[in-house]
Amino acid sequence: GFAGTVTRIEIFNTIICTPDNKSIIIPNGGLSTGSINNYSIQPYRRVDWTVGISYGESVDRARTLLLDLLRKDPRILWEEKTGMPSVKAPVVVVAELADSSVNLSVRAWVASADYWAVYFDHNEEFYNAITAAPGLSFPFPQLDVHMTAAPQEPRH
Template sequence: MMDVQEMITLVKDISLEYGPTLVAAIAVWVIGVWVINLVVSGLNKVLEKGKVDPSLKPFLCSMSTIILKVMLGITVLGMLSIQMTSFVAILAAAGLAVGMALSGTLQNFAGGVMILLFKPFKVGDFIDAQGYMGTVKEIQIFNSILKTADNKTIIIPNGGLSTGSMVNFSTEDKRRVDWTIGVAYGDDLDKARAVIKQLCDNDERILKDPEVVIVVAALADSSVNFSVRAWVNAPDYWKVFWAMNENVYKTFAKEGLNIPFPQMDVHLHKEK
């Protein structure tokens, strides 16, 4: 058996051989953790100044901390002469397998990060995307939730939402309202234009600048079509659109102007 003196000698030898390396590894770990905390703290300040979505900041900081500490751990283990080649290979293979299995989920996750970072839309915006129109109720990491005008809840994966085409109706404070108003052939066009202009002037929600545009846009099969373009504040868009349709119908009837509708003439010939 090994006596006490031999054990002491063995401990001294091990300490002399591995002690400096172990102390250096511990020092690197402590300093590395301190540096990582500084980096993450700086990242957090940058995200706050950049007004990044509050739900994204904790995730980015946590992810950065994990990645940096894994890298630091691999470095420290390498200093201790622990072979990391096989471990890294296994980790890479596992990561590849998981990535392939969760490709759709990871795409949605990446899309959520992109949406929260670049903010093509925000909560409360009215958008048209992926075949759906609605108000954005919530932006999650994997999905975005819309509420339609008829109170339906639409859940759209962020992957397609971040890469597909989208119309955001809420980014500008003003919108242009367009109408096509048909007048019967033979009616007084100047009178029709004056009536339309008066209706626009009477609606206080229609802005004076830019001014209303009223032009003859087409000589259609059954009507002379006026194109009317007016600018309104975005929240008033639909109210003004519907009100003008109703006012035109009522006022044209009073003014003796006719709104045509498609007609077909049928001629009957009696055979002799």
């Protein structure tokens, strides 16, 4: 139930430091019988974003815009920079045709230490770029209501 960097492993406890700089002491019993997600052991991580565009707008245009933004960021990794075949070039694909939007899945690889900075920086950058681009916009949830006249009751 906690996330952080392991700072010490003792005989009965493991101490982690959370991203907001709190020290958490976890009994080792739970660690020995449970699973652990280690987000920092690998040198590279994939960052995933979901970006929705309005129906009727060009997926190709949005893809080009988003990939151009990623291409300008030196923190984004490509296979040739790492030599690791698991690290692929950034991609933008249609992930879902949702109720109010066409959801694009944007994926890029970064050094593990850069993960959160890249994630937050590009969230803002994607928003600003799409709202500024002619012909692209973020959709708002919407519901279409169709009204018809009620049948008239016969009068007696």
